[in-house]
Amino acid sequence: MPAISRVDTSKVARWWRHVDRVTLSCVGILIALGYILMLAASPAVAVRIGASREMFILKQVIFLCIAGAIVLGVSSLSRTGIKRLALIGGLLALAATFMTLVHGIEIKGARRWIALPMMSVQPSEFLKPCFAVVTGWLLAERRERQIFGNVAFPGLLIAFAAFGLILLLLKSQPDIGMLSVITMVFMTQLFVDGLRLIFVGVGVGAMVGAFAGAYVVFPHVRSRVERFLHPNVGDHYQIDTALRAFGNGGLMGRGPGEGRVKDLLPDAHADFVFAVAGEEYGLLICLGIVCVFLVIVLRTLMKLMREDDPFVITSAAGLVTGFGLQAFVNMGSTLHLIPTKGMTLPFISYGGSSAMSVALTIGMVLALTRRRVSASPIAQRFDEHEQWNTALRTRRAS
Structure with missing residues (x-):
């Protein structure tokens, strides 16, 4: 982007001066990697299902373009705009x-998707960022607003009620992986908000108990855990193939287009795209991908350490926790560090719902961590000058 004059007071100029350009650049890198890895992984998958070789590539290019537009658009919103967007x-x-429980598409025993003309949408993907911001808003209001005299606003109670409703919906689909991520986001926000350590321990214990209950109640959860703990039990074809792909790739990879894992795995373009990267581009590219995700997460947390708005701190902490967990779950399950879970790698795996929901998450993070205009006396004078010009134009028009 060309240099913007310091005296330029347009909205685009002010956005560019105050947005976190390092995080924005990392998002651009991930989108570019998503396109490159779709070129590598998706043609073989498309041919295997009898579709055109370019089908997944063309659709993903559209998804990534929309995702990029969402990042830019949402990052330009004010904090009030982010609250309204999250609530609606x-x-x-x-x-x-x-x-989805009534008219959803059933795939592998779960109803998580709604069919649309061009794509299928997983609505729970959009619950993660919106719930994180709404929870941060409620927790902040609990500290700042009072009702009926000295009675504090029941933000914590409303947040727990919303979480309980989400829990029931995701359990009914069922989608234990998404429920686990949202639970971790909620617990992180409560901890950042100042939850006592004794209650943190109670929450961790409740989560362990919930995972144990899921192991008993849901056969697919039990199967995945047993296959992870006992290598000789069940079918390990996908994990074994993915691990061989990393071994074949070595340090520098076999070269673009030379990988074989994409011809063997049905989800090579989605859940196992990290294995495609490891085989064709090697360990160095995989480490680079991990570093890009780490930069986004750590840079956001470091910016929050200098923030004094409880709403921004709690909301952004929840958003970046969900983003980091999603990346960890995908890469960790591909490397057999955790039980397998069908979760996409942000901006890199194929999927419209995933790309757009992650774009919404990052856009909200960029908007919340954007430096405020009022923090700079010069920028504040620019803003006052713009307001004066707007008022003058209004008077002339009337």
């Missing part, structure tokens, strides 16, 4: 998640 988006996503 959260209600719509909640209603759509409920609709």
Whole structure:
């Protein structure tokens, strides 16, 4: 982007001066990697299902372009705009998640998707960022607002009620992986908000108990855990193939287009795209991908350490926790560090719902961590000058 004059007071100029350009650059890197790895992984998958070789590539290019636009658009919103977007988006996503139980597409025993003309949408993907921001808003209001005299606003109670409703919906689909991520996001936000350590311990114990209950109640959860703990039990074809791909790739990889894992795995373009990267581009590229995700997460957390707005701290901490967990779950399950879970690698794996929901997450993070205009006396004078010009134009028009 060309240099912007310091006296330029347009909205684009002010956005560019105050947005976190390092995080924005990392997002651009991930989108570029997503395109490159789709070129590598998707043609073989498309041919295997009898579709055109370019089908997944063309669709993913559209998804990534929309995702990029969402990042830029959402990152330009004010904090009030982010609150409104999260509230409206959260209600719509909640209603759509409920609709999956009635009119959803059933795949492998789970109803998580709604069929649209060009794609299938997983509404619960959009619950993550919206719920994180709404929870941060409620927790901040609990500290700052009072009702009925000296009675504090029941933000914590409302947040628990919303979480309970989401829990029931995701359990009914069922989607234990998404529920686990949202639970971790919620617990992180409560901890950042100042939850006492004794209650943190209670929450961790409850999560362990919930995982144990899922192991008993849901056969697919039990199967994945047993296959992870006991290598000789069950079918390990996908994990074994992915691990061989990393071994074949070595340090520098076999070269673009030379990988074989994409011809063997049905989800090479989605859940196992990290294995494609490891085989064709090697260990160095895989480490680079990990570093890009780490930069986004750590840079956001470091910016929050200098923040004094409880809403921004709690909301952004929840957003970046969900983003980091999603990346860890995908890469960790591909490397057999955790039980397998069908979760996409942000901006890199194929998927419209995933790309757009992650773009919404990062856009919200960039908007919340953007330096405020009022923090700079010069920028504040620019803003006052713009307001004066707007008022003058209004008077002339009238």
